[in-house]
Every structure is written in structure tokens, then in C-alpha cells.
Amino acid sequence: MTHRQKLVCSAAVLAMFSCVILFAGFFAPYDFAAQDRDAPFAPPTAIHFVDAAGAFHIRPFVYGPRDSGQTAAIGAADLRQSYPLHWFVLGAPCKIAGLNTSRLRLFGVEKPGRIFLMGSDAYGRDQFSRFLYGGQISLLAGLIAAILSVSIGILAGGIAGYYGGWLDGILMRGAELFLALPWLYLLFAVRAALPLHISQWQVFLLLISLMGLIGWARPARLIRGVVLSAKERNFVLAARGFGASDAYLLRRHVLPQTYAVLLTQITLLVPQYVLAEVTLTFLGLGVGEPMPSWGALLSSLQQYSVLSSYWWMFLPALLLIPLFVVFYAAADALQELHKSVPL
Numbered sequence: 221m222t223h224r225q226k227l228v229c230s231a232a233v234l235a236m237f238s239c240v241i242l243f244a245g246f247f248a249p250y251d252f253a254a255q256d257r258d259a260p261f262a263p264p265t266a267i268h269f270v271d272a273a274g275a276f277h278i279r280p281f282v283y284g285p286r287d288s289g290q291t292a293a294i295g296a297a298d299l300r301q302s303y304p305l306h307w308f309v310l311g312a313p314c315k316i317a318g319l320n321t322s323r324l325r326l327f328g329v330e331k332p333g334r335i336f337l338m339g340s341d342a343y344g345r346d347q348f349s350r351f352l353y354g355g356q357i358s359l360l361a362g363l364i365a366a367i368l369s370v371s372i373g374i375l376a377g378g379i380a381g382y383y384g385g386w387l388d389g390i391l392m393r394g395a396e397l398f399l400a401l402p403w404l405y406l407l408f409a410v411r412a413a414l415p416l417h418i419s420q421w422q423v424f425l426l427l428i429s430l431m432g433l434i435g436w437a438r439p440a441r442l443i444r445g446v447v448l449s450a451k452e453r454n455f456v457l458a459a460r461g462f463g464a465s466d467a468y469l470l471r472r473h474v475l476p477q478t479y480a481v482l483l484t485q486i487t488l489l490v491p492q493y494v495l496a497e498v499t500l501t502f503l504g505l506g507v508g509e510p511m512p513s514w515g516a517l518l519s520s521l522q523q524y525s526v527l528s529s530y531w532w533m534f535l536p537a538l539l540l541i542p543l544f545v546v547f548y549a550a551a552d553a554l555q556e557l558h559k560s561v562p563l
Contacts, residue, residue, distance in 0.1 A: 223556040230550035237543065241355035245314035248349035249328045249335055252512040254312065256334065256344035259285065261530050264339045272299040280305045284333050303333030339532035341520060350512040351536050357513040361428050362494035366486045368432025373439025374482060378475055380440070381447030382466070392444065395437035403434040404496070408505055424507050427500060431493050439485045443478050450477040480558040487551040491544040498540070514540065 221229075240247050256262075267280045284301040309328040313321050329335050338347035380391040407430055450456065456473045494514070500506035501515025502522075509516065517536040520526045526533055 223553045227550060227553035227557065230546050230553060233546050234550065237546075238359070241352060241359060244349075244352035244356060245322065246324060247326050248314075248346070248352045249311070249325055249337075250346040250349045251312050251314055252345070252350045252353035253510055254345060254349075256340065259334060259336070259340050259344040260342050261526075261533075262334070262336050262340040262344065263530075264532050264535075265334060265336045267305065267335075268302075271302060277304075282329055282333055282335055301333075303329040305329055305335070338535045339530070341517075341533070342526075347517065347532070347535065350517055351514070351539065354512040354514045354517055354536075357424070357507060357511055358494050358497050358515070359490075361424065361431075361497040361507075361513075362490040362492075365428045365431040365435065365493040365496075366489035368429070369435035369489055370439050370482050370485050372433070372436035373485070374443050374475065374478060376436065377440035377443030378447055378470060378478070381444035382451055382470060382474060384448075388444070392441065395440050398434060398437035401434065403431075404499070406434065407431070407496070407500060408503075412505065420507050420511050424511070427497065427506060431496055435489060435493070439482070439489075442481050442485065446478045446481055447474055450474045480554065484551050484554045484558065487547055487554060491547040494540075495544070 262285075265282050267282060268277075269280055270276050271281075281302045281304045283299055284303055305327055306329065307327050309325050310323045311325040311328060313323050315321060327335075336346050336348065338351060340346055341350070376391045376395070380388040407427065410426075410430060451469070451474055453473075456469060459469055459473060497506055497513065498515040498518065501508070501513050502518050504519070506515055507513045514536055518533075521533055521537075
């Protein structure tokens, strides 16, 4: 597979995943806050085509839960009652892409049947639905923080590389200082110093700002190197000879040479910042309930009873691994394509 094909495949996978996350209200069978107190830590629901009598069904179905009076484990199925899986069903009202309210869901089963594709948590909330809704928070945090870091990086790196001298010295020494900072511990300290009564959205915005401000140094150093090379090219020198201003040269000739590096850096930084948000929330210092970020889904794994008894609670973490792999594959393909393009 060529680097271009690798990039196209990675971009297609990321685009499809982002669409599912963006329209979580349509793809999730339940609201992220909907609780079923009769099904705490229910295992993933098995989808069947063959019933207990051995008969094949064209439409997939799930078995209903056992009655509370029956002695059985939580989440055990009642083989006497099945519920077919329906497509494009009506559920509780929800926001689609954060804008329009709709009741339409991609799939679902009639009550009292349940469909927990990734099991449920301690409150009987569907982990699959919470994973989709949580992606809106965690991916948004990673994307905004990455754009903020790169924006500061292109400003600092562009100025340092183009003007050089004492400006270059100050900015690059500052970048080295930021690279040496133990940023994760700094985030811990800042979050711990915040008052407890601030809203979760304020915590969310503050963490995004801190991650973006701390991570500007590496993009700035890379952009500085590109600007140092670009400002000495013949067409830039010719434009300067015709009286072009510094602002014009930066906007039209120098900074466009950094776009490939910027795109690669954003692709690399998004999963790093997503992991930072997940880590902070997992440790109780990030976005908390009722917002269902990916870190909140994993926070229950701090309890040994959950860690040892309910294997499906690991599923959100396992799903993040291929997502991060695709991000890094896209960044690698971008970098290789940039190297192969003649300057």
C-alpha cells in the first residue's frame, strides 16, 4: 500500500468514526444518562439468529431479561421470551449533532428487552451509548487543544524563524522550558487548586486551554525550521527585492510552506490530548458526571471488584487503541508524503 493509499484509508476511517460520534444521538440506542437499575453491570447482550429450539430467524433478536423473582445472575437471559432487533425506531428525544432534537434511533428493541452491546455500568447505563456520547467530549477536547497548540506554535515558530536574532533566542529558550515541564503534574496541580463548585463545562474549557498552552513548544520548533529554510528560497528573495513587506512574505510565501507540518502535528496531537483528558478524568481531575467522557467510562476500573469481575468494562479502553493507531497511521502517511514532494 502506498503512502497516499494509506492516508486515504486512514482519513476515511477517521471520517466515518467522527460521523458516528457526531451523530451519537442517532447511532446510540439509549440516552447516555438513561438508567436501568434492574441491570447493573449487565454483560454485553448477545444477538442471535438461531433460537433455543434451533430455528433460524432472518431478523436478529435478543432474549429478554429474567424476572427479578428468578434466581439467576444479573443480566441472565430468559430463553422463553425473545425480542427482535428493529431498525430506525423511536426512542427518547435527543440532540442530533448538538442541534436538532429527534427521537429517531438507528436500532433498538421493544421493552422490557434490552440491548447492551458493551454491557452496562453500575447504574445500568448502556456503555455503548455512553461511549458514543463520550467521544463528543473527549475528541472535541483533543481537537481544540491541538488546534490551540498549533496556532501558538505557528505564531512563535514563524516569528522566531523569520526574524531570528534575540527574538529567536527568547522564543526557543521558552520552548525548551515548556518541553522540560512535567505537564501532566502541572495539570494535576492546577485542577486540584480549582474550587469544587465550578461547573463541568468550566473545567472542560480550562483543561483544554491548559493542554493547548503547554503543548505549543514542539510545533513551534518544527515550524521554525521550515521557516528558516523557506525564507531563503529564490522566489522569497525575489519578492523581497520587489519591495514586498514582511507580512506579505509570511502570508503568501513562507507560512504556506508549513501547512504540511501543521496538519501532521494536529494529527499527532489529537490522540495525545485525548489520552491526557482520559487520564485526568480517570484520576478524578477532569470532566466528571454527568458528562460521559471516555475517562469517566473507565473510572470504575479503579475498584478492584469491577476490575476483577466485569471484563466488559475494559471495552472502552480497548476501542481507543485502534482509534489511536489510525491517527498515527494518518500522521505517518502525511509525513512520508511531505518528504516525497519536491520543494
